[in-house]
Amino acid sequence: GIQVEQSPPDLILQEGANSTLRCNFSDSVNNLQWFHQNPWGQLINLFYIPSGTKQNGRLSATTVATERYSLLYISSSQTTDSGVYFCAVNRDDKIIFGKGTRLHILP
Amino acid sequence: GAGVSQTPSNKVTEKGKYVELRCDPISGHTALYWYRQSLGQGPEFLIYFQGTGAADDSGLPNDRFFAVRPEGSVSTLKIQRTERGDSAVYLCASSSGPGNEQYFGPGTRLTVT
Numbered sequence: 001g002i003q004v005e006q007s008p009p010d011l012i013l014q015e016g017a018n019s020t021l022r023c024n025f026s027d028s029v030n031n032l033q034w035f036h037q038n039p040w041g042q043l044i045n046l047f048y049i050p051s052g053t054k055q056n057g058r059l060s061a062t063t064v065a066t067e068r069y070s071l072l073y074i075s076s077s078q079t080t081d082s083g084v085y086f087c088a089v090n091r092d093d094k095i096i097f098g099k100g101t102r103l104h105i106l107p
Numbered sequence: 108g109a110g111v112s113q114t115p116s117n118k119v120t121e122k123g124k125y126v127e128l129r130c131d132p133i134s135g136h137t138a139l140y141w142y143r144q145s146l147g148q149g150p151e152f153l154i155y156f157q158g159t160g161a162a163d164d165s166g167l168p169n170d171r172f173f174a175v176r177p178e179g180s181v182s183t184l185k186i187q188r189t190e191r192g193d194s195a196v197y198l199c200a201s202s203s204g205p206g207n208e209q210y211f212g213p214g215t216r217l218t219v220t
Binding site: 004030031033035040041042043045048086088090092093094095096097098099100 | 140148163
């Protein structure tokens, strides 16, 4: 089946820093979502982005479907950005998640 | 409007018991999904409903797991003869249609002792 690889697995940054999280997938997909899982376990939708670039405040995402990758950019990070970021691809109507990037922002 | 809700939020049961986990999707969403998340892992697909029927149940680990959605809205995930390995967070998601953006509930944390 399709493989979803996220990197880096862990990231520790100082507040105010910028970061780029990467998601590679092994086959064509119907769409792609980025989620933030907060410390209480809730999955929060960040982007629904099968292709192209989207921005929402300090966050933006780019998916290049033909090259099978997506990037999530976080600028001027805040401690509330801490948590696990998941990339998930939709193939045949079910979502396949990567293992996530655990982000820890230090005050 | 209200998001996806799941009950109970926590469930502790003894090995061998039967449990039911409930999911209320976003009103009007026709597609409903169940996932299971173990510690340190991403959620794993279990089953997907389109309307009342299970369109894809390929992720159910064995025949102890079963899910229903009799009226095309609320869904119940049923686990028989629970085992300690079933301990995980069970997540439900819904979307307005197949392939559309999925929205997740807060999950039910199941602990089998």
